Amino acid sequence: xxxxxxxxxxxxxxxxxxxxxxxxxxxxxxxxxxxxxxxxxxxxxxxxxxxxxxxxxxxxxxxxxxxxxxxxxxxxxxxxxxxxxxxxxxxxxxxxxxxxxxxxxxxxxxxxxxxxxxxxxxxxxxxxxxxxxxxxxxxxxxxxxxxxxxxxxxxxxxxxxxxxxxxxxxxxxxxxxxxxxxxxxxxxxxxxxxxxxxxxxxxxxxxxxxxxxxxxxxxxxxxxxxxxxxxxxxxxxxxxxxxxxxxxxxxxxxxxxxxxxxxxxxxxxxxxxxxxxxxxxxxxxxxxxxxxxxxxxxxxxxxxxxxxxxxxxxxxxxxxxxxxxxxxxxxxxxxxxxxxxxxxxxxxxxxxxxxxxxxxxxxxxxxxxxxxxxxxxxxxxxxxxxxxxxxxxxxxxxxxxxxxxxxxxxxxxxxxxxxxxxx
Amino acid sequence: xxxxxxxxxxxxxxxxxxxxxxxxxxxxxxxxxxxxxxxxxxxxxxxxxxxxxxxxxxxxxxxxxxxxxxxxxxxxxxxxxxxxxxxxxxxxxxxxxxxxxxxxxxxxxxxxxxxxxxxxxxxxxxxxxxxxxxxxxxxxxxxxxxxxxxxxxxxxxxxxxxxxxxxxxxxxxxxxxxxxxxxxxxxxxxxxxxxxxxxxxxxxxxxxxxxxxxxxxxxxxxxxxxxxxxxxxxxxxxxxxxxxxxxxxxxxxxxxxxxxxxxxxxxxxxxxxxxxxxxxxxxxxxxxxxxxxxxxxxxxxxxxxxxxxxxxxxxxxxxxxxxxxxxxxxxxxxxxxxxxxxxxxxxxxxxxxxxxxxxxxxxxxxxxxxxxxxxxxxxxxxxxxxxxxxxxxxxxxxxxxxxxxxxxxxxxxxxxxxxxxxxxxxxxxxxxxxxxxxxxxxxxxxxxxxxxxxxxxxxxxxxxxxxxxxxxxxxxxxxxxxxxxxxxxxxxxxxx
Ligand SMILES: [Zn+2]
Numbered sequence: 001x002x003x004x005x006x007x008x009x010x011x012x013x014x015x016x017x018x019x020x021x022x023x024x025x026x027x028x029x030x031x032x033x034x035x036x037x038x039x040x041x042x043x044x045x046x047x048x049x050x051x052x053x054x055x056x057x058x059x060x061x062x063x064x065x066x067x068x069x070x071x072x073x074x075x076x077x078x079x080x081x082x083x084x085x086x087x088x089x090x091x092x093x094x095x096x097x098x099x100x101x102x103x104x105x106x107x108x109x110x111x112x113x114x115x116x117x118x119x120x121x122x123x124x125x126x127x128x129x130x131x132x133x134x135x136x137x138x139x140x141x142x143x144x145x146x147x148x149x150x151x152x153x154x155x156x157x158x159x160x161x162x163x164x165x166x167x168x169x170x171x172x173x174x175x176x177x178x179x180x181x182x183x184x185x186x187x188x189x190x191x192x193x194x195x196x197x198x199x200x201x202x203x204x205x206x207x208x209x210x211x212x213x214x215x216x217x218x219x220x221x222x223x224x225x226x227x228x229x230x231x232x233x234x235x236x237x238x239x240x241x242x243x244x245x246x247x248x249x250x251x252x253x254x255x256x257x258x259x260x261x262x263x264x265x266x267x268x269x270x271x272x273x274x275x276x277x278x279x280x281x282x283x284x285x286x287x288x289x290x291x292x293x294x295x296x297x298x299x300x301x302x303x304x305x306x307x308x309x310x311x312x313x314x315x316x317x318x319x320x321x322x323x324x325x326x327x328x329x330x331x332x333x334x335x336x337x338x339x340x341x342x343x344x345x346x347x348x349x350x351x352x353x354x355x356x357x358x359x360x361x362x363x364x365x366x367x368x369x370x371x372x373x374x375x376x377x378x379x380x381x382x383x384x385x386x387x388x389x390x391x392x393x394x395x396x397x398x399x400x401x402x403x404x405x406x407x408x409x410x411x412x413x414x415x416x417x418x419x420x421x422x423x
Numbered sequence: 424x425x426x427x428x429x430x431x432x433x434x435x436x437x438x439x440x441x442x443x444x445x446x447x448x449x450x451x452x453x454x455x456x457x458x459x460x461x462x463x464x465x466x467x468x469x470x471x472x473x474x475x476x477x478x479x480x481x482x483x484x485x486x487x488x489x490x491x492x493x494x495x496x497x498x499x500x501x502x503x504x505x506x507x508x509x510x511x512x513x514x515x516x517x518x519x520x521x522x523x524x525x526x527x528x529x530x531x532x533x534x535x536x537x538x539x540x541x542x543x544x545x546x547x548x549x550x551x552x553x554x555x556x557x558x559x560x561x562x563x564x565x566x567x568x569x570x571x572x573x574x575x576x577x578x579x580x581x582x583x584x585x586x587x588x589x590x591x592x593x594x595x596x597x598x599x600x601x602x603x604x605x606x607x608x609x610x611x612x613x614x615x616x617x618x619x620x621x622x623x624x625x626x627x628x629x630x631x632x633x634x635x636x637x638x639x640x641x642x643x644x645x646x647x648x649x650x651x652x653x654x655x656x657x658x659x660x661x662x663x664x665x666x667x668x669x670x671x672x673x674x675x676x677x678x679x680x681x682x683x684x685x686x687x688x689x690x691x692x693x694x695x696x697x698x699x700x701x702x703x704x705x706x707x708x709x710x711x712x713x714x715x716x717x718x719x720x721x722x723x724x725x726x727x728x729x730x731x732x733x734x735x736x737x738x739x740x741x742x743x744x745x746x747x748x749x750x751x752x753x754x755x756x757x758x759x760x761x762x763x764x765x766x767x768x769x770x771x772x773x774x775x776x777x778x779x780x781x782x783x784x785x786x787x788x789x790x791x792x793x794x795x796x797x798x799x800x801x802x803x804x805x806x807x808x809x810x811x812x813x814x815x816x817x818x819x820x821x822x823x824x825x826x827x828x829x830x831x832x833x834x835x836x837x838x839x840x841x842x843x844x845x846x847x848x849x850x851x852x853x854x855x856x857x858x859x860x861x862x863x864x865x866x867x868x869x870x871x872x873x874x875x876x877x878x879x880x881x882x883x884x885x886x887x888x889x890x891x892x893x894x895x896x897x898x899x900x901x902x903x904x905x906x907x908x909x910x911x912x913x914x915x916x917x918x919x
Contacts, residue, residue, distance in 0.1 A: 030479075032478070048478070151479040158720075158722035188722070188725055271513060271521065272522050288576075315513070315718075315719055316715055317715045
């Protein structure tokens with residue numbers, strides 16, 4: 001039975017050979033595909049067909065991959081469950097009464113259900129790692145600047161990266177090898193890490209690896225999650241890794257800072273959807289402001305409207321300093337805290353999600369509960385660092401994700417550690 | 424200040440400008456699309472995902488635009504920022520592809536500059552508060568009427584992404600004439616820098632802020648108290664597109680506002696639109712609340728370090744300095760120096776020919792003959808950019824005495840301009856080459872042979888005889904002989 005992982009199922013054939021020649025890839029529907037509609041899970045873009053390929057899509061095609069479709073997602077990436085999609089929810093293949101996580105829920109579900117070998121998602125505050133954890137697959141959020149965002153429809157452009165999802169760490173790393181590296185069309189990409197051969201790092205060798213465990217990211221998590229997390233740490237220690245506690249005092253501000261920044265950027269990034277070129281036909285009369293408002297009223301869902309309104313507010317004169325500027329300060333402190341913690345450890349570890357997958361419908365009425373579930377993932381985006389979520393067994397039959405966070409462009413370390421978790 | 428209070432006092436005019444200049448670069452500021460618009464270009468063809476603001480497209484800074492901005496900063500004697508930093512200016516307008524404009528906010532590329540202008544005989548220094556880079560929006564076409572009455576509006580994004588520099592002056596102007604002089608000077612400087620093409624449609628757009636203030640609130644040195652300026656009701660005049668238009672629009676505004684004050688009416692704080700064809704300003708919207716643009720950093724554009732660009736990027740000699748140098752180096756008077764530096768192209772051409780041939784000859788030929796004939800035909804030097812070589816060769820023909828000055832001016836130059844021929848072609852066709860030595864010698868012999876009476880008169884010491892003989896030789900050679908040479912040859916032969 002289908003888990004409704006796809007918004008559009010369409011095969012796009014890549015080059016005849018290449019490193020991904022035998023692989024099928026599902027693409028999150030906020031990544032532009034020339035000639036194939038790219039909806040971002042929104043009514044606003046229900047008919048939008050990009051005239052160009054995202055850089056990552058070009059690279060996948062050149063690597064011989066076969067693209068099999070565009071996957072469901074929370075509208076414009078705004079959600080943790082894939083339920084805010086205008087195209088209806090996706091079910092968790094592990095337990096169809098549960099959400100697959102989000103916002104790249106369709107990509108994770110497609111991989112977990114075997115409907116694609118691997119997938120691309122995008123991670124603004126956990127949107128690759130959360131669904132990877134909930135669906136029991138591997139998801140990598142690369143260092144900001146490792147993977148080109150050209151063609152990724154922006155939600156919060158200072159925070160997000162495109163990242164792979166796959167059944168195994170090595171599988172995800174193989175995709176990362178294809179998509180990583182500088183792109184002259186994305187000025188925020190860097191040379192660093194371009195030719196790192198990530199797949200070869202998945203050797204499971206953690207002998208002597210130093211793992212810092214931020215106490216703040218354990219507190220408050222579901223006990224069943226903590227139990228799986230501790231068992232995984234035991235296992236890594238048994239393989240020769242060393243663990244110790246570290247502290248990230250500023251993470252207590254991370255969720256607030258994250259939402260202020262993400263919503264502020266979103267209010268600007270989504271401004272272009274005004275009915276001139278995108279969006280539903282409306283019967284608005286009056287001036288163009290009335291018409292813009294009507295299109296946005298009809299084209300955006302509630303969560304998107306909520307975030308645009310809050311973001312607009314946070315950037316407004318008189319509030320900018322109180323919210324946006326403060327959030328930027330918090331972001332700077334958080335980066336410092338991570339730098340210090342990573343000076344004492346090769347990688348950091350935490351549960352990916354502090355909770356088990358929600359029941360379908362459970363969190364929709366309580367946005368705050370949904371926002372707080374991002375507590376362990378958003379700090380990574382604020383600090384521009386790489387992280388991976390790798391399955392750490394199940395609790396009550398539901399997948400638990402184990403998160404490893406690395407230094408900037410330290411993808412090889414987290415891939416190596418994550419592959420040991422698979423052992 | 425109430426209308427009554429203003430009515431009883433002498434009024435001074437205070438004007439500040441925001442000048443939008445399109446910078447001349449090959450490609451747009453954030454994408455690879457050309458900035459060159461063809462005359463018959465179809466709408467929305469010179470575009471790409473970036474300048475269309477398509478979802479997912481990202482801006483990449485064109486360093487040539489930054490270079491041009493640094494040149495402008497140097498010419499305006501401004502401080503150059505250490506790094507570029509861009510912000511988003513958020514507002515909804517149908518010509519904005521993304522409903523935000525990428526611009527500079529807290530760290531403009533240029534700050535604290537000045538430009539000196541001459542107004543009549545007065546030198547005035549106009550302060551430049553800041554000058555920053557931004558992207559041009561698209562353009563709107565209101566179908567079947569004006570913005571108010573059109574049935575619908577079409578959007579053309581061809582212009583979107585053209586690099587703009589917004590130059591913001593201090594409120595240093597005390598009248599429309601100063602504004603005109605400043606803008607003309609600014610255009611001249613920008614043109615010299617090679618970053619501006621005045622002939623391009625929409626290359627210069629001016630918004631002017633104008634306030635009337637009680638004259639006694641102005642300091643003796645003409646400076647204006649900021650608080651007093653804040654207190655005065657300010658009118659913003661938009662849609663001005665030339666220095667001449669600026670003078671007209673502001674003169675209209677000064678009169679309108681002074682009339683209002685005389686009649687005891689309040690001057691509203693408002694935005695007015697300059698209607699060039701009707702020669703009036705029209706109220707656009709009154710007392711609109713202060714716009715909140717929700718500026719924040721554009722994360723897609725990492726800062727570009729430009730700390731050493733000011734040293735690294737040379738700018739050409741600017742018009743004032745060049746005028747001075749021309750006067751000294753070539754002994755020109757003020758008028759000739761001004762003419763010969765009116766554009767960089769003229770000055771470069773003059774300097775080239777002045778250094779190769781006689782400087783005085785070059786000055787006359789470029790300033791009077793070439794520019795005069797061009798002007799007579801409503802042309803400028805840019806219309807003959809590709810033929811400067813030919814004009815240099817014409818001057819060379821005169822300089823080396825191969826044709827007479829009179830023929831060069833009255834026949835060759837005019838034919839070149841009217842018919843597009845090279846100087847050599849005209850000389851050949853019209854047979855204007857100075858007669859060869861043999862031909863002149865033969866003519867001299869013939870003239871002596873045919874006019875024994877004149878020869879006798881010459882030997883008798885009658886001055887008119889020689890002139891008569893010269894005239895005979897000249898007529899025999901069709902005017903192509905040099906009269907001085909003929910004179911010499913005749914004397915030589917007669918005195919034997
Ligand atoms: Zn373009």
